[in-house]
Amino acid sequence: MGKSQILEMLEAHNYKELKEVLESMHPVDIVEILEELDKKQMILIFRLLAKEEAAEVFTDMNSDKREDLINALTDSELEEVMEEMYVDDTVDVLEEMPANVVDRLLLATDEETRVKINALLQYPEDSAGSIMNVEYISLRREMTVADAILKIRQVGINKETIYTCYVTEKRHLIGMVDVKELLTAGESRRIEEIMDENVLYARTLDDQEDVAKTIKKYGLIAIPIIDHENCLVGIVTVDDAMLVLQDETTEDISIMAGVSPNEDSYFGTSIFKHAGNRTPWLMLLMLSATVTGEILGYYEEAMAVMPVLITFIPMLMGTGGNCGSQSSTLIIRGLAVGEIQFKDIFRVIFKEIRIALVVSMMLAFVNGIRIYIMYGQNMMLSVALGLTMIAVVVMAKCIGCTLPLLAKKLGLDPAIMAAPLITTILDTCTILVYFNIVTTFFGI
Amino acid sequence: MGKSQILEMLEAHNYKELKEVLESMHPVDIVEILEELDKKQMILIFRLLAKEEAAEVFTDMNSDKREDLINALTDSELEEVMEEMYVDDTVDVLEEMPANVVDRLLLATDEETRVKINALLQYPEDSAGSIMNVEYISLRREMTVADAILKIRQVGINKETIYTCYVTEKRHLIGMVDVKELLTAGESRRIEEIMDENVLYARTLDDQEDVAKTIKKYGLIAIPIIDHENCLVGIVTVDDAMLVLQDETTEDISIMAGVSPNEDSYFGTSIFKHAGNRTPWLMLLMLSATVTGEILGYYEEAMAVMPVLITFIPMLMGTGGNCGSQSSTLIIRGLAVGEIQFKDIFRVIFKEIRIALVVSMMLAFVNGIRIYIMYGQNMMLSVALGLTMIAVVVMAKCIGCTLPLLAKKLGLDPAIMAAPLITTILDTCTILVYFNIVTTFFGI
Numbered sequence: 001m002g003k004s005q006i007l008e009m010l011e012a013h014n015y016k017e018l019k020e021v022l023e024s025m026h027p028v029d030i031v032e033i034l035e036e037l038d039k040k041q042m043i044l045i046f047r048l049l050a051k052e053e054a055a056e057v058f059t060d061m062n063s064d065k066r067e068d069l070i071n072a073l074t075d076s077e078l079e080e081v082m083e084e085m086y087v088d089d090t091v092d093v094l095e096e097m098p099a100n101v102v103d104r105l106l107l108a109t110d111e112e113t114r115v116k117i118n119a120l121l122q123y124p125e126d127s128a129g130s131i132m133n134v135e136y137i138s139l140r141r142e143m144t145v146a147d148a149i150l151k152i153r154q155v156g157i158n159k160e161t162i163y164t165c166y167v168t169e170k171r172h173l174i175g176m177v178d179v180k181e182l183l184t185a186g187e188s189r190r191i192e193e194i195m196d197e198n199v200l201y202a203r204t205l206d207d208q209e210d211v212a213k214t215i216k217k218y219g220l221i222a223i224p225i226i227d228h229e230n231c232l233v234g235i236v237t238v239d240d241a242m243l244v245l246q247d248e249t250t251e252d253i254s255i256m257a258g259v260s261p262n263e264d265s266y267f268g269t270s271i272f273k274h275a276g277n278r279t280p281w282l283m284l285l286m287l288s289a290t291v292t293g294e295i296l297g298y299y300e301e302a303m304a305v306m307p308v309l310i311t312f313i314p315m316l317m318g319t320g321g322n323c324g325s326q327s328s329t330l331i332i333r334g335l336a337v338g339e340i341q342f343k344d345i346f347r348v349i350f351k352e353i354r355i356a357l358v359v360s361m362m363l364a365f366v367n368g369i370r371i372y373i374m375y376g377q378n379m380m381l382s383v384a385l386g387l388t389m390i391a392v393v394v395m396a397k398c399i400g401c402t403l404p405l406l407a408k409k410l411g412l413d414p415a416i417m418a419a420p421l422i423t424t425i426l427d428t429c430t431i432l433v434y435f436n437i438v439t440t441f442f443g444i
Numbered sequence: 445m446g447k448s449q450i451l452e453m454l455e456a457h458n459y460k461e462l463k464e465v466l467e468s469m470h471p472v473d474i475v476e477i478l479e480e481l482d483k484k485q486m487i488l489i490f491r492l493l494a495k496e497e498a499a500e501v502f503t504d505m506n507s508d509k510r511e512d513l514i515n516a517l518t519d520s521e522l523e524e525v526m527e528e529m530y531v532d533d534t535v536d537v538l539e540e541m542p543a544n545v546v547d548r549l550l551l552a553t554d555e556e557t558r559v560k561i562n563a564l565l566q567y568p569e570d571s572a573g574s575i576m577n578v579e580y581i582s583l584r585r586e587m588t589v590a591d592a593i594l595k596i597r598q599v600g601i602n603k604e605t606i607y608t609c610y611v612t613e614k615r616h617l618i619g620m621v622d623v624k625e626l627l628t629a630g631e632s633r634r635i636e637e638i639m640d641e642n643v644l645y646a647r648t649l650d651d652q653e654d655v656a657k658t659i660k661k662y663g664l665i666a667i668p669i670i671d672h673e674n675c676l677v678g679i680v681t682v683d684d685a686m687l688v689l690q691d692e693t694t695e696d697i698s699i700m701a702g703v704s705p706n707e708d709s710y711f712g713t714s715i716f717k718h719a720g721n722r723t724p725w726l727m728l729l730m731l732s733a734t735v736t737g738e739i740l741g742y743y744e745e746a747m748a749v750m751p752v753l754i755t756f757i758p759m760l761m762g763t764g765g766n767c768g769s770q771s772s773t774l775i776i777r778g779l780a781v782g783e784i785q786f787k788d789i790f791r792v793i794f795k796e797i798r799i800a801l802v803v804s805m806m807l808a809f810v811n812g813i814r815i816y817i818m819y820g821q822n823m824m825l826s827v828a829l830g831l832t833m834i835a836v837v838v839m840a841k842c843i844g845c846t847l848p849l850l851a852k853k854l855g856l857d858p859a860i861m862a863a864p865l866i867t868t869i870l871d872t873c874t875i876l877v878y879f880n881i882v883t884t885f886f887g888i
Contacts, residue, residue, distance in 0.1 A: 024642055028662050152627050162624055163607050163665075179623060180606055183596050198468055216690070218472050219683035221607075221665060238682050239663035245686070246660070249693050250777055256697075257773030258766055266778045267788075271795065275802035278770050282763060286807055289762040290814070293755035300751050307744050310754075314736035314761070314871050322702055322729055322864045326722050329701030333694055334710045344711075351715065358719035363730055370734070420766045423867075427758050 003033045010041060019048050027056035035065055043072045055084030062268060063096040070101055079108040087113060088133045088234075091120040095130075128211045129204035131244065132225045132234030137165040139177065141192035145185050148177070161222050161237050167195045171231040173224055175199060201226055204233060209248045212241035213338065252336055256329065256418035258285065285424045292427045299435045305444045308375065312385060313431070319363065319389065320396045320430040321423035327352055327400030328422045332414045335404060342409045345402070352397040360393035384441040391433050396426050447477045454485060463492050471500035479509055487516045499528030506712060507540040514545055523552040531557060532577045532678075535564040539574075572655045573648035575688065576669045576678030581609040583621065585636035589629050592621070605666050605681050611639045615675040617668055619643060645670050648677060653692045656685035657782065696780060700773065700862035702729070729868045736871045743879045749888045752819065756829060757875070763807065763833065764840045764874040765867035771796055771844030772866050776858045779848060786853045789846070796841040804837035828885040832878050839877065840870050 009018040022030060022045070030049070034042045034057065046069060049057060058066065058081050070078065082090065082105065090109070094102050094117065106114055116134055123129030137156065139148050148165065156162045165182070167175040175195035185194050201224045202211045215223055215238055222235045251261035258281035262269055269277075296313075303309050331348065334340030340348065364386035372382045400422055404414035438444075453462040466474060466489070474493070478486045478501065490513060493501060502510065502525050514522065526534060526549065534553070538546050538561065550558055560578055567573030581600065583592050592609065600606045609626070611619040619639035629638050645668045646655045659667055659682055666679045695705035702725035706713055713721075740757075747753050775792065778784030784792065808830035816826045844866055848858035882888075 026642070026644070026662060149627060156624060156628050162627075179627070180600060183593060183606075183623070184600050198470070200470070216683075216686045218470060221682070238665070238686075239660075242660045242682075242686060242689070246689075246781060250781065253697070253700075253773060253777050257770050259770050259774060265783045266774055267783070267791070267795075271798045271802060274795075274799045275806075278767075278799070279803050279806050282766055282770075282803065282807060283810060285766055286759055286763045286811060287814070289759035290755075292758035292762075296758060297752070297755040300754065303754070304748070304751075307748075308741070310744065310747070311734075311737035311741040313757075314740060314875075315730055315733035317758070317761075318733040318736075318868055318871065319726060319730045321867070322726055323722075325864070326701050326703050326726075329697060330703060330710055333697050337690060337694065339709050339711070347711070351711075351718075354715045355718045355722070358715060359723050359726065362719075362723050363726060366727060367730060370731070420769070423765070424762055427762065431758075 003036055006033060006045070007037070007041070010044060015048060018045075022049055023053065027053055027060060030057050031060045035061060039068050039072075043069065047077075051080060052084050055081050059085060059089040059093065062265070064268065066093065067097065067101065070097075070104070075104070075108060078105065082108045082113075083110075086133060086135060087116045087120065088131065088135075088240075091117055091130070094121065095125075123204060126208050127204060128202050128206045128208055128225050128236055129227075129234070131208050131211075131240050132204070132236050133161070133222075133240075134234045136222075136224075136235045137162050138168045138232065139165050139191050141167055141169060141174065141190070141195070143191045144187065145182055145189050145191070145194070146187040148182055148191055149187075152179070152182075161235065164222050164235075166199075166224050166232055166235075167191055168232050173199060173201060173226055173230070173232040176224070199224065202236070203227070208236075208244050211236050212244040212248075215241040216245065217338075249336075252332070252413075252415045255413060255415035256332065258282070258418075258420035281420060285420055288424045289427065292424075292431055295428060295431050299431075299439075302435060302439055302444050306438075306442065308381070309435075309438060312388075312434070315367075316388060316392055316434055317427050317430050320392045320426045323356070323359070323393050324396035324400035324422040324426045325418060327397045328404050328417050331401050331404045332418060335408055335414050340405075342405055345405045348401050348405065349398060352401045353394060356394040356397035357390070359397075360390040363393065364389040380441065384438050387441075388434050388437045391437065392430050395429055395433065399426060399429070447480055450477060450489070451481070451485070454488060459492060462489075466493055467497065471497055472504060474501050475504045478505060483512050483516070487513065491521075495524060496528050499525050503529060503533040503537065506709070508712065510537065511541065511545065514541075514548070519548070519552060522549065526552045526557075527554075530577060530579060531560050531564065532575065532684075535561055535574070538565065539569075567648060570652050571648060572646050572650045572652055572669050572680055573671075573678070575652050575655075575684050576648070576680050577605070577666075577684075578678045580666075580668075580676075580679045581606050582612045582676065583609050583635050585611055585613060585618065585634070585639070587635045588631065589626055589633050589635070589638070590631040592626055592635055593631075596623070596626075605679065608666050608679075610643075610668050610676055610679075611635055612676050617643060617645060617670055617674070617676040620668070643668065646680070647671070652680075652688050655680050656688040656692075659685040660689065661782075693780075696776070696857075696859045699857060699859035700776065702726070702862075702864035725864060729864055732868045733871065736868075736875055739872060739875050743875075743883075746879060746883055746888050750882075750886065752825070753879075753882060756832075756878070759811075760832060760836055760878050761871050761874050764836045764870045767800070767803070767837050768840035768844035768866040768870045769862060771841045772848050772861050775845050775848045776862060779852055779858050784849075786849055789849045792845050792849065793842060796845045797838060800838040800841035801834070803841075804834040807837065808833040824885065828882050831885075832881045835877050835881065836874050839873055843870060843873070 006018065034045060042065065046054060094105060137152055139151065152162055163179045165177050166173055167177060175197045176199045177191060177195045181194050200214065200218060202214060204225055204227050211223060220238065222237045224232055225234045225236060227233045254261045260277040262277055331340060367389055368382040368386045371385055372379065375381055403417040403422065407414045407417050450462065478489060486509065490498060538549060581596055583595065596606055607623045609621050609623065610617055611621060619641045620643045621635060621639045625638050644658065644662060646658060648669055648671050655667060664682065666681045668676055669678045669680060671677045698705040704721040706721055775784060811833060812826040812830045815829055816823065819825055847861040847866065851858045851861050
């Protein structure tokens with residue numbers, strides 16, 4: 001069902017049919033359509049949604065639209081929406097809102113939920129605690145399978161995930177049982193007989209990215225989260241983990257392009273915010289590049305004697321930069337997915353040097369032939385440029401693979417060592433190597 | 445439990461204890477340790493694993509190590525391992541193996557499984573069919589909830605995912621029921637009363653990346669896959685989707701750095717394979733850069749008249765390249781996560797131009813002051829470089845944001861329009877803009 005059909009029904013005041021259509025749609029798709037409508041239409045349609053659906057739509061929409069909605073809804077409408085939301089989603093919503101709106105939203109929730117929300121709001125922004133879900137099924141070791149299924153029946157419908165139940169004793173996590181096992185075990189067996197005591201867990205203050213990686217690595221649907229007293233306080237589910245990983249990758253990719261990361265979408269970010277995210281790196285790199293310029297100026301005389309030397313500069317600088325960023329990018333990604341660690345540094349450098357030798361000889365050969373043909377069969381020039389090419393590529397690959405590993409070791413984000421910075425550093429090095437080789441070679 | 449402790453037990457022939465330790469470990473962690481051991485040790489430890497664990501370890505390990513293992517195991521040992529593996533995992537294993545090994549592995553599976561395997565092997569490499577799981581629970585509409593739970597109890601233990609059951613009629617998918625609902629609904633209710641008829645599904649030939657994105661978008665645990673006759677033939681689960689998305693991102697990042705993507709890990713790829721993945725782009729870019737060089741040579745005279753012009757070249761080329769790659773990277777990522785589409789092209793260009801104006805004026809201002817101070821308070825030079833900077837940044841951002849969108853429209857991977865190519869294209873444009881402005885300005 002597309003946007004145009006929905007608008008048609010809205011304009012025809014065909015609310016009954018529209019309501020039915022909306023009920024059959026997935027909340028995610030409704031959000032997509034609502035975000036393209038104007039404020040008035042959006043609010044009209046939102047009011048037609050069933051309670052549960054409204055809560056999901058409210059959770060999924062972007063923060064600007066949500067603020068419009070909050071301003072338009074009455075307190076009792078807002079209360080109804082909040083009642084249907086999961087506590088962790090409520091917290092996510094609150095974290096993005098201005099203080100006066102937060103107050104209004106908190107007034108619209110009941111006392112018990114408010115206590116839970118306040119507890120979750122305490123966790124640092126990127127911690128596991130901030131994305132965990134406080135609703136899960138906990139069982140006791142002495143329960144039978146039948147008891148457990150009965151408990152799930154009674155409370156399960158309100159939980160986002162009930163496929164893994166956690167067994168606790170005085171709030172400490174002592175085991176877990178998959179619903180799969182509950183369903184296939186005999187009804188009279190006791191939980192402690194079938195529970196798995198080897199439970200993977202994370203802590204409230206762990207980095208959310210690490211927790212998401214654990215979920216991915218072990219193929220989990222959820223991971224339990226314990227606090228500093230080792231008490232079970234929540235779970236992080238696989239769908240949240242997927243979003244965390246996507247955001248972290250987007251952040252890495254931004255940094256790799258010399259753009260400060262940004263939580264909002266491309267279009268959701270203002271011109272000035274975009275400019276602010278991009279200018280610092282550009283400024284730094286622009287000023288660093290003047291060093292290369294000064295060095296180039298220093299070799300003015302050599303270029304006056306042999307003007308042809310100028311024409312090879314873009315090619316050498318380009319190739320050096322590209323070689324370096326190939327290596328740094330592969331290492332940055334390898335670090336991000338956990339394939340490479342700092343302890344591998346010498347293995348990496350040795351590997352990159354060998355790769356650089358193979359690559360550079362091919363490049364030097366092709367380039368040598370081109371120069372030989374284009375510049376009056378000047379063999380000396382071909383050889384000088386060939387040697388420069390080999391030196392530049394080997395240097396570029398060494399620097400390109402080493403800097404991200406060093407950054408990691410120093411506790412910096414390896415992604416800052418991607419193309420922009422590497423390229424600027426290599427530009428200077430390339431010019432130095434180039435002119436040192438050619439001035440020696442041609443005695444200028 | 446670390447590698448060193450395991451090796452100690454192995455050397456002390458303390459097999460009984462080692463076996464117990466291995467049983468308490470997660471297969472993923474065992475794989476990590478095995479991959480660091482030598483062949484003989486690896487095979488010894490593998491033989492100590494319990495059957496089910498052995499199958500999981502065998503599935504998770506990298507293909508080189510797996511081949512070593514296959515060569516070492518007897519036919520009956522291999523048969524035992526294969527029996528415990530899920531069909532989709534078997535297919536993944538087979539796809540990476542040389543033909544003679546595949547024959548040996550197929551001989552080690554029973555007739556029924558072999559038929560399933562052969563069917564799965566038919567699907568194209570990146571299709572949903574190739575990663576789907578053929579084991580799932582199907583229910584009939586006339587079953588009661590009690591019948592359904594009974595069925596899950598009987599067959600469920602062998603299925604990788606039983607949390608969503610699919611309702612079929614003559615093999616056609618007509619609805620789905622979450623195990624959550626089965627547990628919370630009355631036992632005598634019929635499946636057709638509680639099933640959800642709005643089922644999201646994908647087709648066997650759909651791109652696996654699209655299927656993974658659907659799973660992420662809707663927060664699913666699994667999605668059913670139907671064939672060309674609309675019959676349900678399998679499911680794709682969230683853990684496989686996460687791996688697909690990670691691989692696709694790694695592929696994108698590789699391409700963005702001018703490296704042909706590669707399914708193996710960094711260390712798992714040979715020197716020559718690495719060189720082969722990197723050289724084509726470098727060669728192409730190196731040869732393209734000669735165009736920039738030639739153009740630079742063309743302005744030799746201008747530089748002879750005003751040698752200071754040379755010193756600004758690295759800064760202008762660097763800034764142009766960085767600006768362009770900032771824009772192209774953000775657009776490529778926006779396209780990858782579905783935030784930006786081709787139809788947004790004019791909105792994007794308009795936005796980038798405004799961003800470019802803000803950014804370039806800041807850069808031009810800082811740079812102008814620097815030049816004014818460093819080059820004998822030459823106001824003309826400051827202004828000429830300021831104008832060049834603004835022109836270069838605006839041009840870089842326009843080209844940087846447009847090319848990935850055009851690539852997408854033409855059915856190419858937008859990631860090829862990242863830093864390396866953009867930078868090379870922009871180098872030429874920057875030189876042209878720069879010398880056109882300064883030669884006009886200073887009448888040279």
